[in-house]
Amino acid sequence: MMSGLFIFSKSSIFNPMTRLLLFLLFFTSLSFAQDSKYNLNFDEFEKDGELPDDWIVWGNYAIQKDSVDKVSGPYAAKIIADSTASFGSIAYKIPANYAGRYLKLQGYIKTENVANGFAGLLIRVDGDSGSLSFNNMQSQGLNGTNDWQRYEVEVKFPDEAKNIYVGGILAGTGTAWFDNFSLMINGDKDIQLMKPKVLTYKPAQLDTAFVDGSKFKLKKPSSTQVQKLYKLGKVWGFVKYHHPEIARGKINWDNELFRFLPKLDSVNFDLELAKWIGSFNITEEGEHNLPDSDEYEQTPDYSWIYDESFLTEELSKKLQEILKSKREKKHFYFSINPSVENPSFKNENSYLGMAWDDSGIKLLALYRYWNMMEYFNPNNYLTEKDWDEVLKEYIPRFLEENEEIDYKKNVLQLIGEVNDSHAGIWSYDEALNNFFGKKKLPLKIQFIEGQPVVVKKNNSVEMTINEGDVITHINNEPMDDVIRKNNKYYPASNQSARLRDMARKLLHTNMDSLEITYKNEKGVFTEKIASVEEWNESDSIPSSHKFIKNDIGYIYPESLKRGEINDILEKFKDTRGIVVDLRCYPSEFIVFSMGNFVVPKPTSFAKFTSTSMKNPGYFEYRNGSKVGSHLKKTYEGKLVLLINEETQSQAEYTAMALRIAPGAVVVGSQTAGADGNVSQIILPGGIKTMISGIGVFYPDGTETQRIGIVPDIEIKPTIEGFRNGEDELLNKSIDIIEDSKKL
Known part of the structure; x- marks a missing residue:
């Protein structure tokens, strides 16, 4: 997994050290009043309260004001750990109506006996579709007892940002104090002194005709209705991502669906569909030349557009016209991240207050997700089911039930059809929580x-x-x-x-x-x-490194502090072997720092596929990644990598890079099979999910998605080994290194 974006795996979100990332990333907070001057210094507290004015609480730790231990002003904020919970945080919401490229949060932190976690500043930038950038200092590993010290964190400030959250966080045990926050734009402009920018809105954003719902009801569709809705879903999605007027933000495409749905039972449905699509004129002349499919690893299936047994001649010609129309450099509903090239979905209404019997919004949820996968999933060809059949299957399923839990279970199962370990419902959901058990x-x-x-x-x-x-x-x-x-x-x-x-x-x-x-x-x-309501079942996390024996080093990447890997490698440079335990999610991106340590010359270890603004659905190979350096002597000992089902995303990417070291051995079992930077998706009902946004392959084109990293030596834990307190993978790695001494 490439650095530069906040990425996490499923495996990382189920222990207190890291599952708070998921909670903070997707937690939807209630809006609260904002003054022109933001209370970032904790100077103002609610009367007789412990919470600063306009601040909110995330997590379950105790929040107090402290008038004695502070940097300046009347108060500092204090977070005290609770043994029954996993983290605590205070946060402040600021509207993102300012111009800039990046944000820098500065503030003072003091800690006392922080262990099994960290303290940090946090900053999160949200758009309509979820978190756009995030940093909470976890990788810096601030723990123990430390006097007041100034820290800072930076994040990108995308154009589509809607809200900024700043705050302080404590995970694990102990106490942390926070004071004197400041938020800088582009590093040198204090947000307290800046004037908000004048907001402008696209016509699509001004169309609010269906804020109270679609008003469309259909509970038990007939087979004829299902076939019509299947056709409508494909047409609606194709036009959404190819029509230049929609790209410009001139048409609210959700609302147009709601306007058309009442015509479902028209005896002239196909004519109505053609007339509807034909009403959205293309106002700018120009033609787009479709790329040569032979040059792409994955291409969209446009054959149905030309099939006049499926579409009327009039509609087929209109869709062909749209397909060949001049493409825009920007699109209202998506962008392509410039560095990683994974899609970023935007301007998608979350319909938080939707009625669960609103058939129009439920169909929209299905159409939205299905078409996102159709045009932006780099691994769509790897799904177990034919993707068209998935659309047909889920239309009646989405419509037949009118309870919240039924809708959300259907969404969860739809997401499962993508066969991606990055997928799932990642926002906290009360209905699903009740379903699985509180x-x-x-x-x-x-x-x-x-x-x-x-x-x-x-x-x-x-x-x-x-x-x-x-x-x-x-x-x-x-x-x-x-x-x-x-x-x-x-x-x-x-x-x-x-x-x-x-x-x-x-x-x-x-x-x-x-x-x-x-x-x-x-x-x-x-x-x-x-049963119990709360129980911390997580195990203590191993230290970042240790000597297993005098001449064998061990690295546990989840516990790495920022920059620590360089000191560890210096310490281990003369060992006979190093074990890198990737049965975790790395807290630091070590692909290049460690790759250059063990690989003697620049060597390719991965290549990627991604789509583009002008040709969604076309995925082409782009430049891959290399590790290795000519500049210094590289490690001469034996390198062993440990993997299992906990190895996901960035951990898998790390294994791909390090396994090309001379003589490296990968030990363990099948990994999670989800590599590539994630793209976030928001669905009606406030549901938030993700997909692997780029394809990741070995240099020879071998896939990693679904397959995962294939070990050189397959070893799985045994029940007997567990009962005897043995780590059989680690034992094997020691044997490999010790045997290598004899060669």
Whole structure:
């Protein structure tokens, strides 16, 4: 995974150190009043309150004002960790109606006994479709006890920004103080002294005809209606991403769908459809030459546009005219990130207050997502189902039920059809939380040898089940049936990643207890175990590095502090071997720093596919990445990389780069199979999801999506090994390094 964007994996969001990133990234906050002068110095507090005026709280730690321990002014803000929660934060929202290229948040922090986490400034820039840029100092690893010190963080300030959140955060244990914040634009302009820019709006943004819903209702569509809606969905999406007037923001394409839907039952539906599309004139002359498909790795299927057995002649000709029309350099609904070239979706209404029986908005959700995948998913050809069949299948499913949970379960399953471990519903969702269960058993399970094994228990709760026991039934239902029933709710590139995610929720429930049947070497047992509302099941995170033996170094990238890798490599430069444990999500981007340390000359290790503004759906190879340097002596010891289903995204990219080192060995099992920078998507109902936004391949064109990183030596943990407290992958890596000494 390339640096420069805030990227995280599924595997990183389920422990307190990192799952707060997901929460902060997608959490939708309530708006609050803004004064012309922003209360960034904590000078003003609500009367008799502990929260500064106009600030909000994220997380569950205690927030207090401190009139004694401060930098200046009457107060500082203090966050005190709570052992029952994972993080706490205070944040302040500022409208993003200022001009600039980047933002710099400066502020003072003091810490006391911060452990198993970090303290930091945070800044997040939001657009209509979610977070656009984010930094919370996690990679700097600020912990321990430190006196007041000034820190700063920077993020990009995209044109489509709508709100800026600034604040302070504490994760783990301890206490942190914050004071004297300032927000600078382009590094030298204090936002307190700047005048807001005059906002201008596109005609599409001024069309508010359907703010109260589409007013279209259809619960049980006939087969004829489904066929019409299938055709409408394909036409609507094609026109959205190819019509120049829509690109200019002159037409609100959501609203036009709502205006047309009542004509679904017209006896002249095809004529009405052609007339509707024909009403949107192309005002600027010019022609776009379609690229040569042979030069592209993946191309859109336009054959249906020319199929007059599917479309009327009039509509077919109109769509061909749109296809060949002059393309704009910008588009109202999407852009291509200039450095990474993944798509950025924008100006998509979240319809937060939608009615769950609003058939028009539910169809819009399906059409929006389906067409985003049709034209912007670099891996759409890897889906298990034919993508056209997915659209046909989900039209009646989206319309048949009128409850919130049914709609959101359908969206979750639709997302799963993409077969991408980066996908899923990442915004907090109360309905889905209730569906999976708001409580959980005080047990942590992991699939070992394909079986759900207890790997941790809450020892403060009395129960006979122990670590290493295998769960066979939940409430008398065999685990094979439980897994089969739940597969559809866990979007993933492969089954290894799906089981990884499923293990984190299988013991969730709304019941006060669950009856668990389990087995061990002594027999089979059944026990009723009480559920709890909160339990921190995460394991302590290993230190960033250590010597396993005198001449073998070990690196755990999730724990790296900013810039620390260079000192570690200097320390390990004369060892006989280094183990890089990529069964985690790296906190630092080490591809080039470590790649240049172990690879003796510039060598390609990956290449990418991406689409473009003018030709959405056409994915071409672009320049790949290289690591290695001629400038210095490289590492001569043995390099071993450890991987498993927790290895995802940036961790997979790191493995691709480091495995080209001479003699490097990759040990473990199938990774999550989701590489490439993510693109965020917002769907009706405030649902936020993502896709892998670029294709990632080995230099010879071998895919990594879904397949993941293939190990040189496949080793999976065993139940016996776990019971004996062994890390079988690490043991193998030591054997490999020690055997290499004999050669």
